[in-house]
Amino acid sequence: MKEIKVTLSDRDIPKRWYNLAADLPTPLQPPLGPDGKPISPDMLEKVFPMNLIEQEVSTERWIDIPEEVLELLYRWRPAPLKRAVYLEQYLKTPAHIYYKDESLSPAGSHKPNTAVAQAWYNKQFGIKKLTTETGAGQWGSAIAFASQLLGLECKVFMVRISFDQKPFRKIMMRVWGANCVASPSHETRAGREVLKKDPRTPGSLGIAISEAIEEAVMDPSGKTRYCLGSVLNHVMLHQTIIGLEAQKQLKMAGIKNPDIVIGCAGGGSNFAGISFPFVCEKIHGAKIKIIPVEPTACPTLTRGPFSYDFGDVARMTPLLPMHTLGHSFIPEPIHAGGLRYHGMAPLVSQGVIEGLLEPQAIDQVKCYEAALLWARTEGAICAPETSHAIACTIEEAVKAREEGKQKNILFCYSGHGLMDLSGYEKFLNGELKDSSLPESLLQEAIAAIRHHPQPKLQKTGNW
């Protein structure tokens, strides 16, 4: 029998999260306030509960996972590490392709890993209601799920284009008791302003974030907080359970470190989850190629400058040091809604600056080709976001064939595509086109960013 799965026993689930901030060669630059000065943790306390703010600024290498959070995670974790032997055979590659299957969670992606942790910390802090934004709906579903488990009220602002393209995600959130509205909405000042300018806007994660923050900080009871499914340090932290499990499982398969680690990157959370424990190995001398993959429609890491920028359109967030296309940039409505974010997690961005990561951008047509090959060899239907990681994996596996080298490739299978089948239909009908960001729009976006304060860092990026 072929070995195609490495199952971690329940008692071997990692008990601590890994914090890359402890190991980065250059310390992370602080978030800045509207005055251009570093903000202090208490300036965020109307937005996030203090226990999560402490995690956000922590430089401890290991942070214990509370027992009750482990119990929540334990509902669907540890996730299996699988080997894509059928894809390998099809590609006639000597590479071994391993992937962490994060699609098996109740919400169908890696997002619940941080959703249950965030909901738990908020509840510990006495919070009654969470607000958030969602792109493709993966994060919105995950936080609806987590809020339901912990008895919290939940309101989700869903980017309009996804709200329309993915009608069933809304029902999922409703099944889990959440209130899901299309963004921009008329329910916030930020939403109304955008709608006034462009009533037919497809929306963006940046706008939806503005609305969700506004809804949280304006609650007079003070019992509402905002939560974010990506970008921030504590979100990256919670997701490292993916890579920590994978490390244990690869060792069980006799592999000390993979040669290549791949994850798709929108805000950076599943990429951080699978890769950060290996980035740590790389910092300490291991030779690993680590690739965040983004869409050519939103090439934040490959083309965006590393700069201080707002996380949202309405400039309600602090300025974060990150690769960005500008907080007012609205990407094409590609099907991988979760990758349509103008910025990138500061930890991932700095990993690029430090030369630890080698980002790539791939167009959605090529990604759907990869997704179809995956479905027809491995059997499962992946999320459009995940297809970016698969497309890159296929490229690397083909390269290994051409080089005649047996390489071990690890990627994050971040979610299933069962809620996103309309994209497959368009692809099968030949209706999808190259969605790469035109050079003129890119230059326009970059020009707008040049006026922001610049992080004081040694940069090696290629933009």
Added chain:
Amino acid sequence: MKEIKVTLSDRDIPKRWYNLAADLPTPLQPPLGPDGKPISPDMLEKVFPMNLIEQEVSTERWIDIPEEVLELLYRWRPAPLKRAVYLEQYLKTPAHIYYKDESLSPAGSHKPNTAVAQAWYNKQFGIKKLTTETGAGQWGSAIAFASQLLGLECKVFMVRISFDQKPFRKIMMRVWGANCVASPSHETRAGREVLKKDPRTPGSLGIAISEAIEEAVMDPSGKTRYCLGSVLNHVMLHQTIIGLEAQKQLKMAGIKNPDIVIGCAGGGSNFAGISFPFVCEKIHGAKIKIIPVEPTACPTLTRGPFSYDFGDVARMTPLLPMHTLGHSFIPEPIHAGGLRYHGMAPLVSQGVIEGLLEPQAIDQVKCYEAALLWARTEGAICAPETSHAIACTIEEAVKAREEGKQKNILFCYSGHGLMDLSGYEKFLNGELKDSSLPESLLQEAIAAIRHHPQPKLQKTGNW
């Protein structure tokens, strides 16, 4: 940490299927031909490959699973046995609720267990193309998936009401390379005849079966065969891997036999899968309550006579001895499309006659209530079919609380509901009504059956 999962190691996957026909107190009655006489295996050879016909008529207790079929199953099996501790807590029941999670297969249900086996046996026999019918689309997706893995062509006739209600199932089948058409269609004589009488018919499994068989037997190359996702003996056989795994897992949890075993029943396959190994234990003296659960809209086991009847509307199948509402009966278009079948597997039917099974019928509104409670306690969104098993499980768990008895309940979580969210939306909007079959229509259906030949069996049914 609460124990909520029992994981079977890959090497412990069952290597043989269990055949209940070997142990039934009274031998199964044979299928009859159009002349009322028992048919011989070779009369089926235009419909099924001979290797599956041999399984269909086998009375061997154990049948080895071929190594290559194990490898196909091994892509997603063994399935975890989980314990629904959060539902237990909500219900304040002393009962322990265990379930086999069959939703984790690529097609999202238990159906691939037999789909990969059937596709493999057909391929072994030199067949190039499979035809089939599908209700909710679970079976159609599963056979599309299996055909793709084995390189067979695949055509699926999908019941019109589901084709319209579940648009994404079609895309899934297309992703896996299958051709899916709405039934009744204009592509077969059987379909055209039904459409002539009622152009707006919602269709039924019975009609779709007629079309799929016609398409197979009319292929002049002789390289096309029909396959069925339920009802037949060899399908029940392939699904017993569910119950055989559960037996091993319950023993790991220190439980020799559960007190109660529950599965939803449309054609009978997931019910047979979870229950038959325990029916064997019951025949040999164990005290187990075994409950097939059906919708009140299609109460085959609880209200239909045990009689010889055709499996399809156009009378292309042999006469099978089963509980039936008559081959021309068309149930209400409830959301649990997979439970809208007029008949029931002969093996399950006879289990009822022998007093081994205690069928129940539950209305879909109550089932959706159960599904919502499940989603809000356990976290996962179940298929409308599966909700019938959950509703019954909740009733039994509440009974255990009232009796003050610790009972072990096992049920089959046959599939996820991510492709069936429109039913949840209607339920949440208060748009679903009691769908029980009116007594007058039931009596009409029963009257039509009385003219068929009757099986020569001691009957104990309550119809």
